[in-house]
Structure formats: C-alpha cells, structure tokens
Amino acid sequence: MRSAGVERSRNIRRTAIGVGLLVSALSAPGQPMAAPRRADPSASAPSIPTGAQRARQIEAAVARMRADPDIGAQHKMHVLRWKPASAPDESPSPPGSLAWLRSLLNFIDDSSRLLLYGMAIVLVALLAVKLRQLAQLRTRHRLPPEPAAVSHVRDLDVRPQSLPEDIAAVSWQLWREGRVGEALSLLYRGALSRLIHRDALPIGASTTEGECLVLARDRLEAARLRYLTRLVHAREASTYGGRALSPVMGEALCQGFASQFDRAEPAP
Numbered sequence: 489m490r491s492a493g494v495e496r497s498r499n500i501r502r503t504a505i506g507v508g509l510l511v512s513a514l515s516a517p518g519q520p521m522a523a524p525r526r527a528d529p530s531a532s533a534p535s536i537p538t539g540a541q542r543a544r545q546i547e548a549a550v551a552r553m554r555a556d557p558d559i560g561a562q563h564k565m566h567v568l569r570w571k572p573a574s575a576p577d578e579s580p581s582p583p584g585s586l587a588w589l590r591s592l593l594n595f596i597d598d599s600s601r602l603l604l605y606g607m608a609i610v611l612v613a614l615l616a617v618k619l620r621q622l623a624q625l626r627t628r629h630r631l632p633p634e635p636a637a638v639s640h641v642r643d644l645d646v647r648p649q650s651l652p653e654d655i656a657a658v659s660w661q662l663w664r665e666g667r668v669g670e671a672l673s674l675l676y677r678g679a680l681s682r683l684i685h686r687d688a689l690p691i692g693a694s695t696t697e698g699e700c701l702v703l704a705r706d707r708l709e710a711a712r713l714r715y716l717t718r719l720v721h722a723r724e725a726s727t728y729g730g731r732a733l734s735p736v737m738g739e740a741l742c743q744g745f746a747s748q749f750d751r752a753e754p755a756p
Contacts, residue, residue: 637684637685638691638693644677644680646681648685651678651681656750658674660739660742663739664738668732669727672722672726672733672741675719675723675742676697676719678745679716679719679745679749680700682749683703683707687708689704689707700716701713701720704716715745722737
C-alpha cells in the first residue's frame with residue numbers, strides 16, 4: 489500500500505512539471521509569463537508568433553520534457569500472468585513420408601496414460617492372485633496330514649494289489665483242498681483291506697483282532713459286524729486253538745465274505 493502511494497505521488501509530480509513546461513513554452517519563447525499590465529495606448533502592439541514558430545516552441549518543450557529524468561525516464565514493470573494450459577504446436581509439419589510416423593507417435597503419446605493404467609490394473613490382479621495362492625498354501629500346511637494307510641497289519645499283507653480279485657472263490661478253493669488256515673488268513677486279510685481302504689477304519693500296523701472288532705462297532709452295520717465277529721472267532725479257534733472247522737462253516741464264511749465285503753457299499 490505504501491509503495492503504491494509513493495508511485496502515485498511521483499506520477500502527479502511528473503504530470504505537473506510537464507504541464508508547467510508546456511505552458512511556459514506556449515506563453516513566450518524563452519520568457520516566463522509576466523503579470524498582466526494596463527494597456528498603454530502609446531506602446532506598440534506585441535508581435536504574435538506565427539504557426540511555424542509555435543510548432544517549434546512546442547517541439548522544444550516536448551524535448552525538454554523528455555530530457556527531464558522525472559518525466560521522460562522509462563521504467564520496467566514485471567507482471568505475473570497465468571501460463572496457458574497447452575501451447576499450440578507450432579513446429580513445422582514433417583514431409584509426407586514421415587507423416588505416418590508422427591501420427592504413430594501422437595497416438596502413443598495420447599494412449600500412454602491408458603496403457604499405464606492398464607498395466608497397473610494387471611499388476612494388482614496378479615498380486616491378488618499370488619496372495620490368494622500363498623494364503624491357500626499356508627492353510628494347507630496348517631492342516632494336519634492325513635494318516636497314510638498301512639500296508640501290513642502285524643504279519644498280514646493288506647494291500648489291495650496283494651489280494652486276488654475274487655477272494656471268496658479262492659478261499660473256498662483253499663478250504664476244499666484242506667488248507668483251512670490259508671483260507672481263513674485270506675478271508676481275514678481281505679476283510680482288513682476293505683475296512684482300511686473302503687471304510688477308513690483307523691487300523692494300525694499292530695492292531696489285534698479284538699481291537700479291530702472294537703473299531704468296527706461304530707462304523708459297520710449289524711450284519712457286517714456279525715460276519716466279521718464270526719470270522720475272527722473262527723480264525724482264532726483254528727489258528728490259536730487248533731480246532732478243526734467243518735466244510736459247512738467254511739462255505740458259509742466264504743459266501744458271507746462275498747455278500748458282506750465284496751458287494752457291500754462302504755459305510756457312511
């Protein structure tokens with residue numbers, strides 16, 4: 489505010505000086521203006537300057553005004569203005585053979601922002617998929633591993649590939665040949681293999697016959713449980729007790745295996 493007032497005072501002063509010089513030049517050349525006097529009839533009339541003289545007087549006054557440092561000096565002022573958003577491209581257009589190249593560059597320049605946004609979206613999507621895979625992998629590692637099915641229970645091979653396709657027929661053939669122990673062992677192996685791989689009973693490598701019956705009580709229906717109990721008792725009587733079993737019992741055990749373990753659906 490103070491600088492604006494000082495500048496205004498200077499402008500007024502310069503204008504006043506210029507007006508005074510111009511008035512003095514117009515009134516009398518080289519003479520200051522005098523106070524008016526009474527007309528003397530005896531005195532001769534003053535000479536009136538011509539148009540050329542008056543023009544020279546004005547030019548001389550203007551020259552004195554320009555020479556005055558307070559009036560004719562030039563001052564530079566710096567003014568801040570907003571720069572336009574985009575200046576027009578005034579570069580000369582390329583020749584016709586390079587016009588397609590400039591069009592391609594302009595297209596790439598215009599679409600660079602879209603390409604950048606597209607790449608950012610793709611990177612974010614890939615990162616989300618990777619994080620999801622890592623989360624799933626970590627969840628799988630936290631889950632307890634499923635126990636692997638045993639291949640042998642005590643000294644009996646219970647792998648499905650180690651058993652014949654028709655266990656009941658082969659067992660009955662062994663029974664009729666007098667190989668009762670082998671027939672009972674094959675039936676028991678087949679029952680254990682079905683219970684482990686089809687019914688998912690947690691039978692271990694050292695599980696005994698009695699423990700197998702205990703595990704099967706909550707998993708098998710009544711008919712299958714009765715057959716398994718009868719098979720275990722017959723095997724114990726023949727193997728450990730040395731008792732001879734009749735062919736009728738052998739045929740019933742072989743037919744019972746076919747109906748209870750070969751064609752039966754696994755327990756829910």
